[in-house]
Amino acid sequence: MNLEQTIALVSGGASGLGAASVKAIVAAGGKAVILDRDADRGVALADDLGNAARFVQTDVTDEDSVKEAVAQALSAFGRITAAVSCAGIALAAKTVGKDGPHPLEMFQKTIDINLVGSFNVARLAAEAMQANDVDADGQRGVIINTASVAAFEGQKGQPAYAASKGGVAAMTLPMARDLAGQGIRVMAIAPGLFLTPMLEGLPEAAQEALASQPLFPKRLGRPEEFGDMVRTIIASPYLNGSVIRLDAGIRLP
């Protein structure tokens, strides 16, 4: 799809990979609506980007909240051509740990935000995309969800996170099949290790240990590199129904 005419919803757009996606879309001439719970960061980023961005405080797990965000995006920019889901959490606990079994509520919350939230944004954005005129390639829109390499190689303490990301990866193809008739593509990105607030919270020694894991380049990913991939997926009509690993060859043990 034409990047300059892109109007994207970006969940989790106030921070990390989502904020990098917002900046990449706006730098290419498109518009972005930032959907995030975090109003301070969301408003600050939207203010920085001026008329090309809006912030709507949103909880991706809540149907009415995402419906309201879609309505505000349509009233601000007239249509939605892309939906990028980056809202997510990474809580860690073992199946049975020192303090007993994995708290069930923690498992449910992780699935709710990472998986149900991504589907909630995708389905409501896709509904709005149906009203779009098709472009020269017959496209009405594109949906990009964020999985993780943990979908394939989850680590100790990640049963909830890995299950949520496995779900994101697994729903890519059936959603692409469901929406093909409407000219809407569905893709997922499975990032390796990126330096965002999610990882910046770890002690420096842990960050250094993680940075030595990729094959090459031996460093953490830069959020701008995720933003570049989002732009590539939007612009490439032949990318559909698959999960792209963006991980410098990392295979977590």
Ligand SMILES: NC(=O)c1ccc[n+]([C@@H]2O[C@H](COP(=O)([O-])OP(=O)(O)OC[C@H]3O[C@@H](n4cnc5c(N)ncnc54)[C@H](O)[C@@H]3O)[C@@H](O)[C@H]2O)c1
């Ligand atoms: N950073 C990495 O190394 C990495 C690796 C693989 C996958 N991912 C995935 O990429 C996505 C983005 O991660 P990040 O590193 O940018 O994290 P981040 O913590 O910097 O950003 C996540 C954003 O999601 C928002 N959010 C959380 N729950 C929400 C909700 N219910 N409704 C709306 N917004 C909500 C937060 O407020 C935050 O702004 C996540 O899904 C994460 O699992 C990250």
